[in-house]
Amino acid sequence: MPYLEVDDLHVGYGQIAALKGVSLSVEKGQLVTLVGANGAGKTTLLRTISGLLRPSRGSVNFDGQRIDAMEAHKIAGTGLVQVPEGRRIFGRLTVSENLELGAFTRNDKAEIMADKERMMTVFPRLKERFRQLAGTLSGGEQQMVATARALMARPKALLMDEPTMGLSPIMVEQVFDTIQTIHAQGVTILLVEQNALMALSVADYGYVLESGHIVLEGQGDALVDDERVRHAYLG
Incomplete structure (x- = not known):
């Protein structure tokens, strides 16, 4: 059964x-990409x-249970966590406070603090911005906050929605490096991304999704x- x-x-x-x-499926440990036009x-x-x-109509199953009738916060509690389009960070809170909100379903305070420290290793730039208001960060830094916030939930799987939207080419490469690092650590990822080639x-x-239908699927390199x-997406 797919994850x-x-x-x-x-x-x-x-x-x-x-x-x-x-209809689509993601196996445990996979990085699966969904591409398509706006x-x-x-x-x-x-x-x-x-x-x-x-x-x-239809169903969504994750880790052996049906979730399409569950409330969003309960789905997050199963370990399926979304990094939303447009970052959606809390701009009036600090980077540190945003990360703490990512761990809202957890009660292990010592482990939460340890995970915050680990995020500074995964995202070194955030270490310099730890006490800064998140709304004052650059777009790329805000994307780091959004991803780190999701990782604070210790997800089994990540849903990532357009993580490079509006970012410079250098930041796009950094975001993809981070995605690959997270995937290499064993996190299952379903990635929606405008940069189809990368x-x-x-x-x-x-x-490949077109007008609400899956029209093509296969190995990423294929x-x-x-x-x-x-022709449609890569030019």
Whole structure:
């Protein structure tokens, strides 16, 4: 059984159908990428998996249990954690306080402090900004905060929604280095990313979403070489 499985998912906004029978799976330890044009339904899919939207049909299963009817905070408690599009950090709180909020489901204070220290190793730049208001950071630094906050929950799996959006080329490379580091530590990742070439290049498996449908899937490197994908997304 897949670690994360989406089966025949239908989601709409009023009369507008955003997802029309989407099915995909992620095995434990995999890095899976979902690519597609703006408006294809990528963010809708992640928001549904994480419990922020309800499907009209279909199911979502994670780590052996069905989660599509669970509340979002309970889904986070299962170990499935989202890094949202646009970072969504708490700008009036410090970097340290943002990280503490990532551990809101935990009670192990000593371990939480140890994990905060570990985040400074994973994201050295945040060590210099630890007491700084998060809203005063650069876009790349805010993305580090958003990712570190999610890791403070000790996730079994991460849903990452457009982590490089709006970042400089140098910061994009740093974000992808971090994603690969997190994956190498054993965290399962479902990545939605506008930079299709880089995302598919690091992925074990990939899916292409168009107008609410999965239209193509395969090994990440195979999709990079697929003429349909190259024409539509890689230029």
